[in-house]
Amino acid sequence: MQHGHKIKSLLAVSLIALALFASAFAAMPASAKKTASKTSATIALEADPSTLDWTTTTDQLSTEIDWHIYEGLFAFDKNFNVRPMLAKSYTYDKGNRTYHINLRQGIKFSNGADLTADDVLASFSRWEKLSNLGKLSAVHIDSVTKAGTYAINIKMKDDFKSLLTNLASVKQPMVVLPKAIVDQAGTxxxxxxxxxGTGPYKFVSWKRGSELKLTKNNNYKSLPKSDNWGGLAGYKHVYVKNLDFKIITDPQSEVNGIVTGTYDYAEKIPADLYKTVKAAKGVKTIKNAVMYPAFTINHESKYFKNNSDLARAINFALKKDDMAKASEGSKAFYSVSNGSLFTPDNKSMYTKAGTSDYFVHDLKKAKALVKKSGYKGGKIILVAPSDKADMKTNAQVAQSQLKKVGINVKVVTYDWATVLTKENDPTAYDMISTAWTERYSPDELSQMSQKTGLSGFYQSTKFADLQKQYDMTSSKTERKKLLGQMNKEMYDSGAFIKLYDKHQLDVYSNKLHGINGFIAIKMWNVTKK
Structure with missing residues (x-):
């Protein structure tokens, strides 16, 4: 989400520039050489998060702030197993199709209020109304009721198999808020x-375009150290009390700041700089979240409404390897070998079935589909974020490549936060250059949710039908078959255009210990020497 053509010139001089840092660093004032103390960390982000309302967003920048603040009944561990968090235990009565969930007692929110079943019920209702996963799950839920001060019952309408997975989701999980806050906020x-929330950190302040601050939640009650499950689950201890997230839109400045000690951690560094930062003294690198850059198709647009041919033509016209090289640079961080909705590492979800169209680059076939679509050369508005260079570069490369098959594209740029608002307005764009972070179940595939801004108002009911079949079976064989059909539907319907897979390159000071590679930065259980 970070790098492209215009950065190349900067990258070309970066090897020389960084080589000079050692001598320049000695002359710098002490305040610029280190980031405060062992109890504070400064983290460079590429852009502002869209919101601090985790229930409502799949934006990765928001997610990685929010998981420091909030927790839910369940969460994924490092192996993507569902673990209880605010839930102490649960049972499932098959005869009555009812989950009985006991809550941990003595849990407090960051404002000092006690967590009870009333907070869970209010938060659950809000999740069902505002989260795509909540809405999908609500169809299968008969009732959610209080079973005591610290217990709830969830009665199901049918044998829905994905409820706990959806509650624990990395994307739009059911996080628990104080009932008073839910009542105030409504929808x-x-x-x-x-x-x-009840998480290990609490919100302090946010100056958009500048910085966002969190500090230790002194009311936080962790699970015991023996439950050190990793991921977003289990034991969490705060060693680094204050987190200062700086909004740094220039990747070169992020790297410079890491080398000079201005920042402790920097995200989404251009892959072109990998060898440079790898060789820098006192700097460590880590491969984080897998994501796939993509083009959202606006299915309400006059060019694409009830017409998959033009979207399919775009898929066949794009030379994805050239695009990835232009945007990402180092092959160590991208791949054009996976056309699936899920990554090969996600063994329970991944299948090659239904992905053959991803690998086709055929201009003759693309031109035939352009003609069949009835497209007459009108200007297609491709919106791209100005502060995410890889997405911007992907749009610019596509503009050039699509000319070869007679498709006229105009690239229009906005900052990332504005792009996220544009996607909900079907009159604002024809395509959007974006990137989807890795998903862990079909129910998380909001890029194919029916008639939402996230999916470009995708119209087909076929994916939802396949999704429902998946959720109602526990057969691994049947689920893999359905996953292959989902892949095929993505290409047949022109739901969106998958470009390539990429890893996120993050860098951090060797003073930080306990950093791990689960999706993105997490600062609990991390110490600073």
Whole structure:
């Protein structure tokens, strides 16, 4: 999400520039050489998060802030097993199709209020209304009721197999808020002051375009150290009390800041700089979240509505390897060998079935589909984020490549936060250059959810039908078959255009210990020497 043509000139001089840092560093004032103390860390982000309301967003920048603040009944461990978090235990009565969930007692929100079943019920209701996963799950839920001060019952309408997975989701999980906050917010986005959770950190302040600050939640009650499950689950201890997230839109400045000690951690470094930062003294690198850059297709657009041919033509016209090289540079961080909705590492979800169209680059076939679509050369508006260079570069490369098959594209740029608002307006674009972080179940595939901004108002009911079949079976064989059909539907319907897979390159100071590679930065259980 970070790098492209215009950065190349900067990268070309970076080897020389960084080589000079050692001598320049000695002359720098002490305040610029280190980031405060062992109890504070400064983290460079490429852009502002879209919101602090985790229930409502799949934006990765928001997610990685929010998981420091909030927790849910369940969470994924490092191996993507569902673990209880605010839930102490649960049972499932097959005869009555009812989950009975006991809550941990003595849990407090960051504002000091006690967590009870009333908070869970209010938060659950909000999740069902605002989260795509919540809406999908709600169809299968008969009732959610209080079973005591610290217990709830969830009665199902049918044999829905994905409820706990959806509650624990990395994307739009059912996080628990104070009932008073839910009552205040209703279905509106949470304000910054309403960002109150049970997580290890709490919100302090946010100056958009500048910095966002969190500090230790002194009311936090962790699971025992013996439950050190990793991922987003289990034991969490705060050693680094203060987190200062700086909004640094220039990748070169991020790298410079890491080398000079201005930042402790920097995200989404251009892969072109991998060898440079790898060789820098006192700097460590880590491969984080897998994501796939893509083009959202606006299915309400006059060019694409009830017409998959033009989207399919675009898929066949794009030379994805050239695009990845231009945007990502180092092959160590991208791949054009996977056309699936899921990554090969996600063994229970991944299948090659239904992906053959991903590998086809055929201009003759593309031109035939352009003609069949009835497209007459009108200007297709491709929106791209100005502060995410890889997405911007992908749009620019596509503009050039699509000319070869007679498709006229105009690239229009906005900052990332504005792009996220544009996607909900079907009159604002024809395509959007974006990137989807890795998903862990079909129910998380919001890029194919029916008639939402996230999916470009994708119209077909076929994916939802396949999704429902998946959720109602526990057969591994049947599920793999359905996953292959989902892949095929992505290409047949022109739901969106998958470009390539990529790893996120993050860098951090060797003073930080305990950093791990689960999706993105997490600062609990991390020490600073």
């Amino acid at each position: 509106n986005l949470l304000t910054n002051k309403q960002a109150i």
